Structure formats: structure tokens, C-alpha cells
């Protein structure tokens with residue numbers, strides 16, 4: 384029998400399909416698997432597999448879709464990537480850079496959202512149902528989600544974003560899409576306004592059910608699952624190349640989804656020694672892992688905007704393990720944190736003896752300097768998010784263990800910051816081509832009523 388999913392805050396376990404469609408549990412908790420398969424005995428058989436075949440093996444125990452369906456979903460999701468190996472590895476000095484940005488929107492979110500789009504479509508076909516996705520974005524998630532569901536007949540997507548407050552390139556990626564099922568709502572407000580409106584609308588259970596609303600944000604378990612795969616894939620290749628028995632990873636972190644996937648791979652038996660959490664100035668997670676100081680601050684704007692987050696939603700999944708997987712303890716902890724802004728280390732169980740997490744951070748100056756130095760020394764251009772990871776990865780490097788640094792976006796997506804660092808514009812043909820496509824968006828007040836009205840008029844039934 385395949386794994387079932389329990390909410391971190393309690394309640395009845397659900398199947399994989401139900402947990403994916405629901406996204407967030409009704410009690411506000413996140414879904415976690417009720418057991419994590421140990422695949423240590425499988426590792427030797429898995430080493431030589433291509434990306435799609437490996438993805439099938441890694442995901443199968445977690446899903447309730449038949450093997451032939453999973454095979455088809457995976458193969459369609461990863462054939463749209465521009466590289467046959469999907470996630471190429473590049474040596475930069477003594478680091479291995481894992482390029483996760485060869486999907487349609489040039490950020491690592493494509494790896495999960497291409498799969499999620501195909502998975503949703505399959506689940507809706509089986510149920511003869513429809514889904515209207517409502518999302519709030521400050522940039523990367525919006526375009527990756529749009530590319531995951533554009534053109535699909537059973538789904539419509541409504542993406543809210545703060546008008547004038549996302550980068551021109553990010554806005555172009557979202558709005559230069561001519562599919563009828565995509566609705567870009569440029570709200571006259573901040574990202575927080577967008578998020579508050581989306582939360583309020585999705586929190587209205589009656590409205591949510593009436594319009595079959597769903598969500599694609601990074602708390603969806605299927606996104607985490609799709610990301611577990613590249614930890615196995617890259618570790619196998621680097622261990623082979625460097626004749627090593629263990630590897631370290633360094634992960635540029637915002638909502639803790641990507642690095643949490645690495646933690647799942649470790650729990651499944653992948654020999655990861657260190658899992659380094661790299662943050663920018665928004666370093667609440669780095670402070671937690673460095674000394675268990677977890678206190679909320681103000682969000683600071685940086686040149687790695689997809690990591691400008693104080694409250695990392697997926698962190699709750701890890702905390703769940705640190706309170707003995709007891710929903711009552713977790714709820715008390717989260718409620719206490721919500722009111723006080725501080726999480727007391729005393730309320731957590733000690734980390735498991737070999738828990739691989741450690742952490743560090745890089746500020747804007749260090750990030751720009753890393754882009755400049757890596758370009759000067761190796762002729763390789765990092766985007767600012769990946770550069771945060773490389774800065775922190777260099778600091779945690781041990782000469783005896785290979786270090787894999789995750790590169791989460793193509794540098795052309797963050798051309799201004801890259802230009803500041805190296806004095807050159809980096810381009811990508813996918814982004815250049817967008818300039819010729821007509822844009823579609825609706826500018827509207829940042830009001831919940833206005834967003835409900837759009838859904839009322841345009842939701843698919």
C-alpha cells in the first residue's frame with residue numbers, strides 16, 4: 384500500500400491524490416507522509432538511471448497513481464526541458480553546480496510545477512472535475528505555475544501580483560501568454576495585500592467549494608516530491624565522478640521547500656552528510672540552525688527576491704519531526720509563534736544525532752562579489768540566488784567531501800543584478816522572444832471583492 388498523508392495539525396489521513404488536490408489541510412496544517420520509505424537497498428540499482436526513470440522510482444512509493452500513468456506524467460513533464468539530462472552538473476572550481484533552470488521559465492520551480500500541472504490534469508480527468516487555481520506571486524512562482532497549467536482544458540489560473548512591484552522581466556513572463564485559461568490580475572497594492580486576499584478567498588470554504596478553487600503554492604506535497612529526485616540524480620553522478628561515498632549540498636533557501644526535499648532524500652537513505660541552508664539578509668532560518676534563534680524580523684528587499692521571506696511555510700514540516708510528530712504539540716508551537724514572533728528552542732526535541740542541517744547567509748555585497756569572482760575565475764555566470772548558495776557553500780566546504788551547490792535560476796532572469804556584478808548583460812533566447820508577444824493582464828484595486836468578482840465571471844465550472 385502506498386504512503387498516506389497526515390496533516391501536521393492532526394485530522395484523518397488522506398490518499399496522495401486527495402492531499403494534492405487539497406493542497407493545504409482543512410485545519411491549516413501541511414501534509415506529510417505517514418512513513419518515509421527506506422531505499423538504501425535500492426541505491427545501487429538506481430545509480431545509472433536517466434532522470435525520468437529515476438523520477439519514477441523515487442516517486443512511486445509516495446503516489447497512488449498507477450505505474451504506467453506515473454511514467455507518462457514524468458516523461459511529459461521533463462521532455463519540455465531544454466537539456467536531455469534535465470538538470471546538468473557543471474564543475475566550477477572544486478564545487479559542482481547543479482543547474483535546475485532549464486525549464487520553460489528558467490527557474491527551478493519548473494521542475495515541480497511542470498509535474499504538478501500534468502498531475503492535476505490527470506487527477507481531474509479521472510474525477511471528471513475542474514479546478515480554478517488562485518495564486519499570489521512576487522515573481523517566480525506565478526510564471527512557473529502559469530506555464531504548468533496554460534492551455535489545459537480542465538484548469539484555469541488566476542494569478543495576483545502587486546502592480547509595478549515585480550521585475551519587468553517577471554511581469555513579462557507572466558503576461559506574454561495568450562492562453563484563454565490564464566488570468567493575470569495586477570493588484571494596486573503590495574505582495575502582502577495579494578497574499579492576504581488569496582488567503583481570505585481560499586479560506587472561505589463555501590466559496591472555495593462552489594468555484595472548485597485550488598492552489599499551487601509550495602506547501603503542496605507533490606512539489607516537494609518532484610524536487611526529491613534531483614538530490615538522488617546529482618548525488619549519484621558526483622559520487623561516481625569524485626569516487627566519494629557521501630556528498631554535501633548547499634541550497635539557496637526561501638520557503639524551505641527545496642532544502643526540505645533534500646532532507647526527505649536523506650531520510651530515504653541517500654548518503655548526504657551536510658545539507659547547508661543558505662539565506663540572504665532574511666536569515667531567520669540560518670539563525671535557527673546556527674543557534675536555534677528563530678525570531679521573526681521585517682522582510683528586507685534584496686537582489687535575490689525569491690528568497691526575501693521571513694516565515695518559511697515548509698519549515699513547519701521539519702518542526703513536526705522536532706516535536707515527535709505530535710500534532711497537538713506542533714499546533715501549540717505554531718500558535719505561540721504566531722502571537723509572539725519567537726520560537727523557543729526549549730520546546731523542540733533535540734535534532735536527530737546525524738540531522739544533516741547547517742546554515743549560513745550572504746548579504747548583497749557578498750552576493751555581488753561571488754558573481755564577480757566566479758565569473759572572473761571560471762568564466763561562469765551565477766544568478767544572485769545561486770550566488771548566495773555558492774558563497775555559503777564555499778564557507779562550508781570540506782576538502783574530502785564533494786559539495787553540490789544548487790543553481791536555482793538562469794542569470795538572464797536577474798539581468799540587472801548580474802550586470803552590476805560583471806558589467807555585462809546576459810541574455811537568453813526564451814526571454815528575448817517574449818518581447819514580441821502581446822501581453823494580457825487586468826489592473827484592478829487590491830480588494831477581495833474585486834478578485835471574487837473576476838472568479839465569479841471567469842471560473843470554469
Ligand SMILES: *Cc1c(COP(=O)(O)O)cnc(C)c1O
Pocket residue numbers: 490491492523524601635636637638639640641642689690768769791792
Ligand atoms: C523559489 C526560489 C528559491 C527558494 O526556494 P524555496 O523552495 O522557497 O526555499 C530560490 N531561488 C529561486 C530562483 C527561486 O525561484
